[in-house]
Amino acid sequence: MRIATMRATVVAVGMLGLLDACGSSGSGGGAATTTATTPGATAVCKGTTQNPGYKNGLTKQPNQATSLSGAGSTFVNSMMSVWTAAYASTGGVQVAYQSIGSGAGIKQVQAGTVDFGDSDAYMKDADIALAKGPVLQIPLVLAPVVVTYNVSGVASGLKLDGETIGKIFAGKITSWDDPAIKSENPTVTLPSEPIATVHRSDGSGTTDIFTDFLTKESPSWVTALGGATQSRGKTVAWPNGIGGKGNDGVSGAVGQTEGAIGYVELGYALTQHLPYANVKNKSGAFIEPCNQTVLAATNGVTYPADLRFDLTDASDPQAYPITGTTWALVYQNQTDAAKAAALINFFSWVLTTGQDMTSTVNYQPLGKDLQQKCIDQLKKLTLNGRPIVS
Amino acid sequence: MTAQAGVDVPVVRPRGRATRWLGGDGAFRVVVTACSAVVLVTIVAMVIFLLVQGFDAMRHYGFFSFLTTARWAPSEATATSASPNPYGILQFIYGTLITSLIAMILAVPVAVSVALYITNFAPLRLRRGLSSLVDLLAAVPSVVYGFWGIFALLPALKPIGGFLASTLGKVPVIGVAFSGPYFGYSYFAAGVVLAIMVLPIIAAVCREIFATTAGSWKEAATALGATRWEVAMVAVYRPSRTGILGASILGLGRALGETIAVTMVIGNFVLSINKSILGQGATMSSVIANEFTEAVEPFHLQALFVVGFWLLVVALVVNIIARRIVAAQAAL
Numbered sequence: 001m002r003i004a005t006m007r008a009t010v011v012a013v014g015m016l017g018l019l020d021a022c023g024s025s026g027s028g029g030g031a032a033t034t035t036a037t038t039p040g041a042t043a044v045c046k047g048t049t050q051n052p053g054y055k056n057g058l059t060k061q062p063n064q065a066t067s068l069s070g071a072g073s074t075f076v077n078s079m080m081s082v083w084t085a086a087y088a089s090t091g092g093v094q095v096a097y098q099s100i101g102s103g104a105g106i107k108q109v110q111a112g113t114v115d116f117g118d119s120d121a122y123m124k125d126a127d128i129a130l131a132k133g134p135v136l137q138i139p140l141v142l143a144p145v146v147v148t149y150n151v152s153g154v155a156s157g158l159k160l161d162g163e164t165i166g167k168i169f170a171g172k173i174t175s176w177d178d179p180a181i182k183s184e185n186p187t188v189t190l191p192s193e194p195i196a197t198v199h200r201s202d203g204s205g206t207t208d209i210f211t212d213f214l215t216k217e218s219p220s221w222v223t224a225l226g227g228a229t230q231s232r233g234k235t236v237a238w239p240n241g242i243g244g245k246g247n248d249g250v251s252g253a254v255g256q257t258e259g260a261i262g263y264v265e266l267g268y269a270l271t272q273h274l275p276y277a278n279v280k281n282k283s284g285a286f287i288e289p290c291n292q293t294v295l296a297a298t299n300g301v302t303y304p305a306d307l308r309f310d311l312t313d314a315s316d317p318q319a320y321p322i323t324g325t326t327w328a329l330v331y332q333n334q335t336d337a338a339k340a341a342a343l344i345n346f347f348s349w350v351l352t353t354g355q356d357m358t359s360t361v362n363y364q365p366l367g368k369d370l371q372q373k374c375i376d377q378l379k380k381l382t383l384n385g386r387p388i389v390s
Numbered sequence: 391m392t393a394q395a396g397v398d399v400p401v402v403r404p405r406g407r408a409t410r411w412l413g414g415d416g417a418f419r420v421v422v423t424a425c426s427a428v429v430l431v432t433i434v435a436m437v438i439f440l441l442v443q444g445f446d447a448m449r450h451y452g453f454f455s456f457l458t459t460a461r462w463a464p465s466e467a468t469a470t471s472a473s474p475n476p477y478g479i480l481q482f483i484y485g486t487l488i489t490s491l492i493a494m495i496l497a498v499p500v501a502v503s504v505a506l507y508i509t510n511f512a513p514l515r516l517r518r519g520l521s522s523l524v525d526l527l528a529a530v531p532s533v534v535y536g537f538w539g540i541f542a543l544l545p546a547l548k549p550i551g552g553f554l555a556s557t558l559g560k561v562p563v564i565g566v567a568f569s570g571p572y573f574g575y576s577y578f579a580a581g582v583v584l585a586i587m588v589l590p591i592i593a594a595v596c597r598e599i600f601a602t603t604a605g606s607w608k609e610a611a612t613a614l615g616a617t618r619w620e621v622a623m624v625a626v627y628r629p630s631r632t633g634i635l636g637a638s639i640l641g642l643g644r645a646l647g648e649t650i651a652v653t654m655v656i657g658n659f660v661l662s663i664n665k666s667i668l669g670q671g672a673t674m675s676s677v678i679a680n681e682f683t684e685a686v687e688p689f690h691l692q693a694l695f696v697v698g699f700w701l702l703v704v705a706l707v708v709n710i711i712a713r714r715i716v717a718a719q720a721a722l
Contacts, residue, residue, distance in 0.1 A: 100683060100684075101683075101684055103683075103684030103686055104683040104684035106684075106686060107683070107684050107685075107686055110686075127686070130686075194570070194571035194573075196571075196573040201658040201660075201680050202680060202681070202683075202684060203681075203684035203686065226466075230465060230466060233465050235464055235465045235687075236465050237463035237465055237466060237661050238659070238661060239661060240659065240661075240670075241659065241670070242573065242575045242657045242658065242659070242670050243657065243658030243659060243660070243670070243680075244658070245658075245680065252540075253575070256540065256541075256544065256545075256574065257573050257574055257575070259571075259573070260573070
């Protein structure tokens with residue numbers, strides 16, 4: 001108990017320090033967040049984005065449980081660590097999150113062994129049928145999947161389009177000085193090194209987002225995998241390459257292997273100081289992944305009622321094409337009153353105060369209309385058949 | 391106690407009821423038999439458990455179809471009905487066997503040399519220290535080997551792998567098995583890590599065997615004018631060959647089943663057999679460790695149980711073959 005209070009105090013002081021640095025008092029659209037950190041940052045990524053400062057949280061439910069357990073996506077792990085630490089310092093509720101991959105997270109939810117799951121690939125009807133009841137899927141945060149590489153002499157900002165990336169991962173382009181890459185990067189000196197592709201060996205929502213983009217943009221990828229149903233998913237039949245476990249496994253393998261290329265969530269590339277590519281979007285521009293371009297990917301998107309949607313290959317001219325979100329997976333019919341209260345309080349906090357913490361770890365907050373829909377989705381939680389929030 | 395023919399030995403029987411109290415002898419026999427039965431029951435129970443858990447997949451796809459296909463693609467399980475089987479495991483059997491083979495080829499000569507050195511050539515002061523160091527290698531946990539493998543061994547092997555790819559890789563027939571490009575994660579790297587892991591086991595057993603060779607043989611050889619090398623070969627190594635084979639079987643057993651260290655350096659490429667040992671692959675144990683937590687596709691988890699079953703079978707078959715070889719050698 002003493003250690004927990006000490007840890008909470010340290011975290012609270014740290015958070016206060018962070019808030020001071022951000023210049024935001026948490027009471028509305030504050031100022032500075034992060035700016036682009038890569039050398040050749042494109043113009044749109046320079047400058048700052050504002051914290052959204054949402055105020056529409058649900059009323060705090062009393063008699064909540066003091067601990068919650070969650071499991072799933074490694075994509076959201078860096079953000080979840082910040083959230084759980086900060087949340088523990090506000091109310092003393094300990095949220096334990098295991099970062100085991102979206103596929104494993106869905107499996108745990110189906111088995112009912114955790115209070116909530118998290119996945120970057122939404123549960124399909126077949127997945128929900130295997131669960132113990134209807135599942136609410138609530139988007140929590142946005143983030144880009146970046147194409148990261150480790151080639152001597154090549155810095156961040158290599159221009160790659162979807163078809164080239166698809167051919168690389170399908171094994172059709174095997175050398176870094178291939179004409180397809182050179183033609184888009186005339187000013188970059190590409191060595192004549194073989195390409196080592198790195199993919200996820202576990203069931204991954206990040207893979208789902210990435211292969212969704214490849215399915216939309218790369219006919220070579222679809223042909224190599226044998227069709228559009230085979231070329232997208234949490235697991236696909238990778239024709240070659242090294243398999244790493246988790247986002248951290250892929251970023252580690254890319255960092256260790258000269259000539260490697262892989263796909264990870266932005267935060268992992270930044271922590272490992274790995275360069276990443278500017279990917280061509282639907283409008284034909286090479287886009288750098290950053291706060292502004294990820295938020296642009298949500299412009300003009302209409303969200304379905306069950307909040308299952310894809311953000312890849314968006315039509316906005318500034319949109320980063322490999323953008324994704326991560327869904328919290330919660331059973332709609334709760335049976336434990338304390339757990340239900342704790343879940344509502346936690347996710348309400350994540351969807352409001354939590355959204356202001358996203359840019360400190362290179363994630364992006366949900367847009368206004370999506371955030372409202374998420375709050376409405378959270379209201380659908382019931383306890384033994386009766387709605388909890390009126 | 392029976393009397394031998396022609397020799398009268400007084401038979402001594404314990405007196406009194408003390409040892410017959412509670413049927414001491416019988417109870418002892420029961421306990422010892424029960425312990426042996428536990429071993430047998432465990433193996434049989436394991437085999438039955440794996441068969442029962444994998445039964446659905448085996449009935450759906452056919453018992454032997456797992457062995458005849460070399461394509462593991464769980465994502466296609468919903469699309470394909472029974473054939474072709476998307477859970478072919480031939481490449482994992484290949485991976486297990488090839489990494490263990492590389493480990494044996496690298497480890498056995500080194501282990502025998504280490505044992506020979508410790509027992510015959512090392513200064514007396516160093517012998518105990520060296521023995522302890524070799525035993526210490528066996529005490530290192532496998533996950534530490536995996537970690538060290540990724541960060542220290544893979545960079546160190548890179549020039550060797552590159553050399554193999556550029557020389558042996560160009561040779562006409564066997565070149566396919568050594569073709570590059572070499573990225574570090576490979577069957578070869580996994581074989582090297584396994585070799586280091588089984589080395590202490592084989593060296594320790596060989597050391598015991600060499601230490602117990604009859605001193606009179608060594609003295610006889612020396613008296614005949616043999617050099618130290620010849621003494622070691624004739625008086626120590628030659629008579630111990632059966633024992634060395636036995637020690638290698640022990641090491642092979644560990645190499646076949648090693649999971650974590652192999653998973654970290656082998657590259658986890660599960661789709662098909664990679665013809666080059668310098669390319670990525672997977673073993674039966676590495677694929678189980680990687681995929682069982684999230685096996686959500688239809689029959690995926692059952693297919694992993696089938697992999698476990700065949701791993702058990704492979705280990706048993708290899709053990710039986712090795713014992714036959716040992717027995718044949720001993721009969722020579």
